[in-house]
Amino acid sequence: MIFGDGMDGGGEPEDESAVTANFVSADGEIEASLRPKSLSDFIGQPRVREQLQLVLTGAKMRGGTPDHVLLSGPPGLGKTSMAMIIATELGTSLRLTSGPALERAGDLAAMLSNLVEGDVLFIDEIHRMARPAEEMLYLAMEDFRVDVVVGKGPGATSIPLEVAPFTLVGATTRSGALTGPLRDRFGFTAHMDFYEPHELQLILLRSAGILGIELGEDASAEIAGRSRGTPRIANRLLRRVRDYAEVRADGIITREIAQAALAVYDVDPLGLDRLDRAVLGALVRSFGGGPVGVSTLAVAVGEEPSTVEEVCEPFLVRAGMIARTPRGRVATAAAWAQLGLTPPPDAAVGGIEVRAREPQLGLFDPNDTERDES
Ligand SMILES: Nc1ncnc2c1ncn2[C@@H]1O[C@H](COP(=O)(O)OP(=O)(O)OP(=O)(O)O)[C@@H](O)[C@H]1O
Numbered sequence: 001m002i003f004g005d006g007m008d009g010g011g012e013p014e015d016e017s018a019v020t021a022n023f024v025s026a027d028g029e030i031e032a033s034l035r036p037k038s039l040s041d042f043i044g045q046p047r048v049r050e051q052l053q054l055v056l057t058g059a060k061m062r063g064g065t066p067d068h069v070l071l072s073g074p075p076g077l078g079k080t081s082m083a084m085i086i087a088t089e090l091g092t093s094l095r096l097t098s099g100p101a102l103e104r105a106g107d108l109a110a111m112l113s114n115l116v117e118g119d120v121l122f123i124d125e126i127h128r129m130a131r132p133a134e135e136m137l138y139l140a141m142e143d144f145r146v147d148v149v150v151g152k153g154p155g156a157t158s159i160p161l162e163v164a165p166f167t168l169v170g171a172t173t174r175s176g177a178l179t180g181p182l183r184d185r186f187g188f189t190a191h192m193d194f195y196e197p198h199e200l201q202l203i204l205l206r207s208a209g210i211l212g213i214e215l216g217e218d219a220s221a222e223i224a225g226r227s228r229g230t231p232r233i234a235n236r237l238l239r240r241v242r243d244y245a246e247v248r249a250d251g252i253i254t255r256e257i258a259q260a261a262l263a264v265y266d267v268d269p270l271g272l273d274r275l276d277r278a279v280l281g282a283l284v285r286s287f288g289g290g291p292v293g294v295s296t297l298a299v300a301v302g303e304e305p306s307t308v309e310e311v312c313e314p315f316l317v318r319a320g321m322i323a324r325t326p327r328g329r330v331a332t333a334a335a336w337a338q339l340g341l342t343p344p345p346d347a348a349v350g351g352i353e354v355r356a357r358e359p360q361l362g363l364f365d366p367n368d369t370e371r372d373e374s
Protein backbone atom coordinates (compact mmCIF):
# COMPACT_ATOMS: atom_id res chain seq x y z
CA MET A 1 0.00 0.00 0.00
CA ILE A 2 1.25 3.45 -0.82
CA PHE A 3 0.49 6.60 1.11
CA GLY A 4 1.57 9.84 -0.52
CA ASP A 5 1.60 13.50 0.28
CA GLY A 6 -0.02 14.43 -3.00
CA MET A 7 2.90 13.98 -5.34
CA ASP A 8 2.59 11.66 -8.29
CA GLY A 9 5.35 9.36 -7.19
CA GLY A 10 7.19 9.82 -10.46
CA GLY A 11 9.15 12.95 -9.65
CA GLU A 12 10.24 13.49 -13.19
CA PRO A 13 11.94 16.83 -13.73
CA GLU A 14 13.07 16.08 -17.27
CA ASP A 15 9.86 14.53 -18.53
CA GLU A 16 8.04 16.58 -21.13
CA SER A 17 4.71 14.96 -20.31
CA ALA A 18 2.39 17.32 -18.45
CA VAL A 19 2.04 16.22 -14.84
CA THR A 20 0.51 18.84 -12.59
CA ALA A 21 -1.11 18.77 -9.17
CA ASN A 22 -4.50 17.57 -10.32
CA PHE A 23 -3.80 16.25 -13.77
CA VAL A 24 -1.81 13.13 -14.48
CA SER A 25 -1.29 12.63 -18.19
CA ALA A 26 -2.01 9.35 -19.91
CA ASP A 27 1.74 8.96 -20.34
CA GLY A 28 2.17 9.35 -16.59
CA GLU A 29 -0.34 6.59 -15.96
CA ILE A 30 1.38 4.36 -18.50
CA GLU A 31 4.71 5.00 -16.82
CA ALA A 32 3.29 3.83 -13.50
CA SER A 33 1.97 0.65 -15.11
CA LEU A 34 5.45 -0.07 -16.46
CA ARG A 35 7.19 0.07 -13.10
CA PRO A 36 8.78 -3.24 -12.12
CA LYS A 37 6.93 -4.61 -9.07
CA SER A 38 9.51 -6.92 -7.47
CA LEU A 39 13.27 -7.38 -7.34
CA SER A 40 13.04 -10.27 -9.79
CA ASP A 41 10.96 -8.08 -12.12
CA PHE A 42 13.65 -5.40 -12.04
CA ILE A 43 15.92 -5.57 -15.08
CA GLY A 44 19.56 -4.45 -14.87
CA GLN A 45 21.56 -3.05 -11.92
CA PRO A 46 22.65 -6.58 -10.97
CA ARG A 47 24.97 -5.44 -8.17
CA VAL A 48 22.39 -3.19 -6.55
CA ARG A 49 19.80 -5.96 -6.76
CA GLU A 50 22.11 -8.52 -5.20
CA GLN A 51 23.17 -6.16 -2.40
CA LEU A 52 19.60 -5.12 -1.66
CA GLN A 53 18.43 -8.70 -1.69
CA LEU A 54 20.97 -9.46 1.05
CA VAL A 55 20.06 -6.40 3.10
CA LEU A 56 16.34 -7.17 2.93
CA THR A 57 16.57 -10.91 3.42
CA GLY A 58 18.98 -10.50 6.36
CA ALA A 59 16.57 -8.14 8.10
CA LYS A 60 13.59 -10.39 7.40
CA MET A 61 15.41 -13.41 8.85
CA ARG A 62 16.20 -11.46 12.01
CA GLY A 63 12.65 -10.17 12.15
CA GLY A 64 13.77 -6.54 12.37
CA THR A 65 13.68 -3.49 10.13
CA PRO A 66 16.49 -3.21 7.60
CA ASP A 67 19.05 -0.40 7.67
CA HIS A 68 18.23 2.88 6.00
CA VAL A 69 18.88 2.83 2.27
CA LEU A 70 20.12 5.65 0.05
CA LEU A 71 19.50 5.34 -3.69
CA SER A 72 21.62 7.64 -5.79
CA GLY A 73 21.90 8.17 -9.51
CA PRO A 74 20.73 10.28 -12.45
CA PRO A 75 16.98 10.75 -13.11
CA GLY A 76 14.89 7.98 -14.61
CA LEU A 77 17.09 5.01 -13.63
CA GLY A 78 14.53 3.44 -11.32
CA LYS A 79 15.07 4.94 -7.85
CA THR A 80 11.37 5.48 -7.14
CA SER A 81 10.56 2.05 -8.54
CA MET A 82 13.22 0.51 -6.31
CA ALA A 83 11.83 2.25 -3.20
CA MET A 84 8.39 0.82 -3.95
CA ILE A 85 9.93 -2.61 -4.47
CA ILE A 86 11.68 -2.43 -1.09
CA ALA A 87 8.34 -1.93 0.66
CA THR A 88 6.73 -4.70 -1.40
CA GLU A 89 9.56 -7.14 -0.68
CA LEU A 90 9.29 -6.37 3.03
CA GLY A 91 5.52 -6.72 2.91
CA THR A 92 5.07 -3.30 4.50
CA SER A 93 3.59 0.05 3.52
CA LEU A 94 5.39 2.81 1.71
CA ARG A 95 4.94 6.38 2.92
CA LEU A 96 5.95 8.82 0.28
CA THR A 97 7.25 12.37 0.51
CA SER A 98 9.98 14.51 -0.98
CA GLY A 99 12.74 16.84 0.19
CA PRO A 100 11.12 20.05 -1.08
CA ALA A 101 7.86 19.14 0.74
CA LEU A 102 9.71 19.01 4.07
CA GLU A 103 10.22 22.71 4.55
CA ARG A 104 9.78 22.85 8.30
CA ALA A 105 10.70 20.35 11.00
CA GLY A 106 6.98 20.09 11.77
CA ASP A 107 6.29 18.70 8.29
CA LEU A 108 8.64 15.84 8.99
CA ALA A 109 7.39 15.33 12.56
CA ALA A 110 3.86 14.86 11.20
CA MET A 111 5.10 12.31 8.71
CA LEU A 112 7.16 10.42 11.30
CA SER A 113 4.45 10.30 13.94
CA ASN A 114 2.14 8.58 11.45
CA LEU A 115 4.54 5.72 10.81
CA VAL A 116 3.63 2.19 11.81
CA GLU A 117 6.37 -0.25 12.85
CA GLY A 118 8.21 -1.60 9.81
CA ASP A 119 6.97 1.09 7.40
CA VAL A 120 9.21 2.30 4.62
CA LEU A 121 9.46 6.09 4.54
CA PHE A 122 10.51 7.22 1.08
CA ILE A 123 11.98 10.72 0.78
CA ASP A 124 12.56 11.59 -2.87
CA GLU A 125 15.08 14.33 -3.69
CA ILE A 126 16.34 14.06 -0.15
CA HIS A 127 19.19 16.50 -0.85
CA ARG A 128 16.59 19.28 -1.14
CA MET A 129 15.28 18.89 2.40
CA ALA A 130 15.38 22.01 4.62
CA ARG A 131 18.03 22.08 7.33
CA PRO A 132 15.74 21.93 10.43
CA ALA A 133 13.92 18.91 9.01
CA GLU A 134 17.23 17.28 8.21
CA GLU A 135 18.47 17.71 11.76
CA MET A 136 15.28 16.18 13.10
CA LEU A 137 15.75 13.28 10.72
CA TYR A 138 19.21 12.47 12.16
CA LEU A 139 17.72 11.63 15.52
CA ALA A 140 14.78 9.76 14.05
CA MET A 141 17.07 7.60 11.91
CA GLU A 142 19.38 6.77 14.77
CA ASP A 143 17.22 6.55 17.86
CA PHE A 144 13.68 6.38 16.47
CA ARG A 145 12.64 9.44 18.38
CA VAL A 146 12.37 13.15 17.67
CA ASP A 147 12.36 16.25 19.82
CA VAL A 148 9.50 18.54 18.95
CA VAL A 149 10.23 22.09 20.05
CA VAL A 150 7.21 23.98 21.34
CA GLY A 151 7.33 27.75 21.79
CA LYS A 152 10.12 30.21 21.14
CA GLY A 153 13.01 31.81 23.01
CA PRO A 154 13.84 31.03 26.66
CA GLY A 155 10.37 29.57 27.28
CA ALA A 156 10.70 26.97 24.53
CA THR A 157 10.45 23.38 25.63
CA SER A 158 11.26 20.27 23.70
CA ILE A 159 8.92 17.32 23.88
CA PRO A 160 10.40 13.95 23.04
CA LEU A 161 8.29 11.86 20.70
CA GLU A 162 8.71 8.15 20.05
CA VAL A 163 8.83 7.05 16.41
CA ALA A 164 7.98 3.49 15.37
CA PRO A 165 11.03 1.66 13.97
CA PHE A 166 11.01 2.34 10.24
CA THR A 167 13.29 2.09 7.24
CA LEU A 168 14.16 5.32 5.51
CA VAL A 169 14.71 5.10 1.78
CA GLY A 170 16.19 8.30 0.40
CA ALA A 171 16.61 9.02 -3.29
CA THR A 172 18.94 11.61 -4.69
CA THR A 173 20.32 12.66 -8.04
CA ARG A 174 23.15 14.39 -6.18
CA SER A 175 24.61 12.30 -3.38
CA GLY A 176 27.51 14.79 -3.29
CA ALA A 177 25.07 17.46 -2.12
CA LEU A 178 24.06 15.46 0.96
CA THR A 179 25.58 16.59 4.24
CA GLY A 180 28.07 14.21 5.82
CA PRO A 181 25.99 13.48 8.95
CA LEU A 182 22.98 12.52 6.84
CA ARG A 183 24.97 10.33 4.48
CA ASP A 184 26.63 8.55 7.41
CA ARG A 185 23.29 7.49 8.83
CA PHE A 186 22.43 5.34 5.85
CA GLY A 187 23.50 1.74 6.35
CA PHE A 188 23.52 1.02 2.66
CA THR A 189 23.99 3.20 -0.40
CA ALA A 190 22.97 1.88 -3.79
CA HIS A 191 24.54 3.63 -6.75
CA MET A 192 22.30 3.25 -9.77
CA ASP A 193 24.24 3.47 -12.99
CA PHE A 194 23.20 3.97 -16.60
CA TYR A 195 21.85 0.80 -18.21
CA GLU A 196 23.57 -1.20 -20.93
CA PRO A 197 21.82 -1.30 -24.32
CA HIS A 198 20.95 -5.01 -23.95
CA GLU A 199 19.28 -4.29 -20.60
CA LEU A 200 17.29 -1.43 -22.10
CA GLN A 201 16.27 -3.77 -24.87
CA LEU A 202 14.83 -6.21 -22.31
CA ILE A 203 13.04 -3.34 -20.57
CA LEU A 204 11.56 -2.21 -23.90
CA LEU A 205 10.39 -5.71 -24.80
CA ARG A 206 8.82 -6.04 -21.34
CA SER A 207 7.06 -2.69 -21.71
CA ALA A 208 5.87 -3.56 -25.22
CA GLY A 209 4.41 -6.77 -23.80
CA ILE A 210 2.55 -4.89 -21.07
CA LEU A 211 1.23 -2.25 -23.50
CA GLY A 212 0.38 -4.77 -26.23
CA ILE A 213 2.77 -3.22 -28.75
CA GLU A 214 4.30 -5.32 -31.53
CA LEU A 215 7.99 -4.53 -31.24
CA GLY A 216 10.59 -6.33 -33.35
CA GLU A 217 13.89 -7.50 -31.84
CA ASP A 218 16.00 -5.23 -34.04
CA ALA A 219 13.61 -2.33 -33.53
CA SER A 220 14.04 -2.71 -29.76
CA ALA A 221 17.82 -2.59 -30.25
CA GLU A 222 17.45 0.59 -32.27
CA ILE A 223 15.39 2.33 -29.58
CA ALA A 224 17.60 0.99 -26.76
CA GLY A 225 20.71 2.44 -28.38
CA ARG A 226 19.16 5.89 -28.39
CA SER A 227 17.80 5.92 -24.83
CA ARG A 228 20.75 7.57 -23.05
CA GLY A 229 21.14 4.52 -20.83
CA THR A 230 17.85 5.45 -19.12
CA PRO A 231 14.72 3.26 -18.78
CA ARG A 232 12.37 6.23 -18.50
CA ILE A 233 13.66 7.60 -21.80
CA ALA A 234 13.46 4.14 -23.39
CA ASN A 235 9.81 3.83 -22.38
CA ARG A 236 9.06 7.34 -23.56
CA LEU A 237 10.67 6.75 -26.95
CA LEU A 238 8.70 3.52 -27.23
CA ARG A 239 5.44 5.46 -26.77
CA ARG A 240 6.46 8.05 -29.36
CA VAL A 241 7.49 5.38 -31.86
CA ARG A 242 4.20 3.62 -31.25
CA ASP A 243 2.33 6.82 -32.14
CA TYR A 244 4.27 6.98 -35.38
CA ALA A 245 3.72 3.31 -36.18
CA GLU A 246 -0.03 3.60 -35.57
CA VAL A 247 -0.54 6.86 -37.44
CA ARG A 248 1.77 6.36 -40.40
CA ALA A 249 1.95 2.55 -40.68
CA ASP A 250 0.15 -0.58 -39.51
CA GLY A 251 1.14 -0.30 -35.85
CA ILE A 252 3.95 -2.84 -35.99
CA ILE A 253 7.30 -1.39 -34.98
CA THR A 254 10.08 -2.51 -37.29
CA ARG A 255 13.61 -1.14 -37.33
CA GLU A 256 12.76 1.12 -40.29
CA ILE A 257 9.69 2.49 -38.54
CA ALA A 258 11.72 3.12 -35.37
CA GLN A 259 14.42 4.95 -37.30
CA ALA A 260 11.92 7.10 -39.18
CA ALA A 261 9.99 7.92 -35.99
CA LEU A 262 13.09 8.82 -34.00
CA ALA A 263 14.22 11.10 -36.82
CA VAL A 264 10.90 12.96 -36.52
CA TYR A 265 11.45 13.42 -32.78
CA ASP A 266 15.02 14.70 -33.24
CA VAL A 267 16.62 11.84 -31.35
CA ASP A 268 20.01 11.28 -32.93
CA PRO A 269 21.72 7.87 -33.25
CA LEU A 270 23.62 8.38 -29.98
CA GLY A 271 20.48 9.37 -28.14
CA LEU A 272 21.58 12.96 -27.62
CA ASP A 273 18.56 15.20 -27.29
CA ARG A 274 18.17 18.88 -28.01
CA LEU A 275 19.54 20.00 -24.63
CA ASP A 276 22.57 17.70 -24.88
CA ARG A 277 23.34 19.11 -28.29
CA ALA A 278 22.82 22.69 -27.09
CA VAL A 279 25.25 22.12 -24.21
CA LEU A 280 27.87 20.60 -26.49
CA GLY A 281 27.33 23.34 -29.05
CA ALA A 282 27.75 26.10 -26.46
CA LEU A 283 30.80 24.46 -24.92
CA VAL A 284 32.55 24.08 -28.25
CA ARG A 285 31.34 27.11 -30.21
CA SER A 286 30.93 29.79 -27.52
CA PHE A 287 33.65 28.72 -25.12
CA GLY A 288 36.23 27.24 -27.48
CA GLY A 289 35.88 23.83 -25.83
CA GLY A 290 36.22 25.12 -22.24
CA PRO A 291 37.07 24.95 -19.45
CA VAL A 292 33.87 26.60 -18.39
CA GLY A 293 31.75 26.37 -15.23
CA VAL A 294 28.40 24.60 -15.22
CA SER A 295 26.42 27.68 -14.30
CA THR A 296 27.94 29.69 -17.15
CA LEU A 297 27.16 26.84 -19.50
CA ALA A 298 23.60 26.67 -18.15
CA VAL A 299 23.05 30.39 -18.79
CA ALA A 300 24.36 29.95 -22.32
CA VAL A 301 21.71 27.31 -23.07
CA GLY A 302 18.97 28.97 -21.01
CA GLU A 303 18.61 26.10 -18.52
CA GLU A 304 18.84 25.67 -14.77
CA PRO A 305 22.38 24.76 -13.65
CA SER A 306 20.95 21.78 -11.75
CA THR A 307 19.36 20.41 -14.94
CA VAL A 308 22.60 20.71 -16.85
CA GLU A 309 24.55 19.20 -13.97
CA GLU A 310 22.18 16.38 -13.02
CA VAL A 311 20.45 15.48 -16.28
CA CYS A 312 22.78 16.33 -19.17
CA GLU A 313 26.23 16.12 -17.77
CA PRO A 314 26.33 12.59 -16.33
CA PHE A 315 25.37 11.17 -19.71
CA LEU A 316 27.70 13.40 -21.71
CA VAL A 317 30.58 12.46 -19.40
CA ARG A 318 29.75 8.80 -19.74
CA ALA A 319 29.47 9.14 -23.51
CA GLY A 320 32.99 10.59 -23.44
CA MET A 321 31.91 13.97 -24.79
CA ILE A 322 32.63 16.11 -21.75
CA ALA A 323 35.41 15.86 -19.19
CA ARG A 324 35.22 17.43 -15.74
CA THR A 325 38.36 19.26 -14.66
CA PRO A 326 39.05 21.20 -11.49
CA ARG A 327 38.57 24.41 -13.49
CA GLY A 328 35.37 23.49 -15.27
CA ARG A 329 33.99 21.40 -18.10
CA VAL A 330 35.92 20.76 -21.28
CA ALA A 331 34.80 19.29 -24.58
CA THR A 332 36.58 16.13 -25.64
CA ALA A 333 37.76 15.38 -29.16
CA ALA A 334 34.62 13.23 -29.55
CA ALA A 335 32.43 16.26 -28.86
CA TRP A 336 34.10 18.32 -31.56
CA ALA A 337 33.74 15.40 -33.96
CA GLN A 338 30.07 14.97 -33.00
CA LEU A 339 29.45 18.55 -34.09
CA GLY A 340 31.31 17.95 -37.36
CA LEU A 341 34.26 20.11 -36.30
CA THR A 342 37.97 19.39 -36.20
CA PRO A 343 39.15 19.15 -32.58
CA PRO A 344 42.08 21.35 -31.56
CA PRO A 345 45.33 19.41 -31.01
CA ASP A 346 45.09 19.71 -27.23
CA ALA A 347 41.45 18.59 -26.94
CA ALA A 348 40.79 16.27 -24.02
CA VAL A 349 40.23 12.59 -24.54
CA GLY A 350 37.01 11.15 -23.05
CA GLY A 351 37.43 9.99 -19.48
CA ILE A 352 40.53 12.05 -18.82
CA GLU A 353 39.87 14.57 -16.11
CA VAL A 354 42.57 17.22 -16.40
CA ARG A 355 43.77 19.37 -19.19
CA ALA A 356 46.11 22.33 -18.80
CA ARG A 357 44.55 25.19 -20.68
CA GLU A 358 43.99 28.74 -19.54
CA PRO A 359 40.35 29.68 -19.12
CA GLN A 360 39.28 32.34 -21.60
CA LEU A 361 39.18 35.74 -20.03
CA GLY A 362 35.78 36.79 -18.76
CA LEU A 363 34.17 33.45 -19.42
CA PHE A 364 35.43 31.57 -16.42
CA ASP A 365 33.13 31.60 -13.44
CA PRO A 366 35.11 31.31 -10.20
CA ASN A 367 31.94 30.66 -8.19
CA ASP A 368 31.21 27.62 -10.20
CA THR A 369 32.76 25.00 -8.01
CA GLU A 370 32.89 21.34 -8.73
CA ARG A 371 30.49 19.25 -6.73
CA ASP A 372 31.58 15.73 -7.33
CA GLU A 373 29.25 12.79 -6.95
CA SER A 374 30.84 10.49 -4.45
N1 LIG B 1 14.92 -1.74 -14.04
C1 LIG B 1 13.82 -1.36 -14.65
N2 LIG B 1 13.08 -2.24 -15.34
C2 LIG B 1 11.98 -1.83 -16.00
N3 LIG B 1 11.53 -0.56 -16.02
C3 LIG B 1 12.22 0.35 -15.34
C4 LIG B 1 13.39 0.00 -14.61
N4 LIG B 1 13.86 1.10 -14.02
C5 LIG B 1 13.04 2.10 -14.36
N5 LIG B 1 12.05 1.65 -15.16
C6 LIG B 1 11.01 2.47 -15.79
O1 LIG B 1 11.47 3.81 -15.81
C7 LIG B 1 10.52 4.67 -15.23
C8 LIG B 1 11.25 5.65 -14.34
O2 LIG B 1 11.70 5.00 -13.19
P1 LIG B 1 11.68 5.74 -11.78
O3 LIG B 1 10.57 6.71 -11.70
O4 LIG B 1 11.75 4.68 -10.75
O5 LIG B 1 13.05 6.52 -11.88
P2 LIG B 1 13.73 7.50 -10.83
O6 LIG B 1 15.16 7.08 -10.72
O7 LIG B 1 12.93 7.56 -9.59
O8 LIG B 1 13.69 8.88 -11.56
P3 LIG B 1 13.70 10.36 -10.91
O9 LIG B 1 15.06 10.56 -10.33
O10 LIG B 1 13.45 11.22 -12.11
O11 LIG B 1 12.60 10.41 -9.90
C9 LIG B 1 9.52 3.79 -14.48
O12 LIG B 1 8.22 4.18 -14.72
C10 LIG B 1 9.71 2.42 -15.07
O13 LIG B 1 8.72 2.21 -16.04
Ligand SMILES: [Mg+2]
Binding pocket: 009, 010, 011, 012, 079, 080, 081, 124, 171
Ligand atom coordinates in the same frame (compact mmCIF):
# COMPACT_ATOMS: atom_id res chain seq x y z
MG1 LIG C 1 11.75 9.15 -8.85
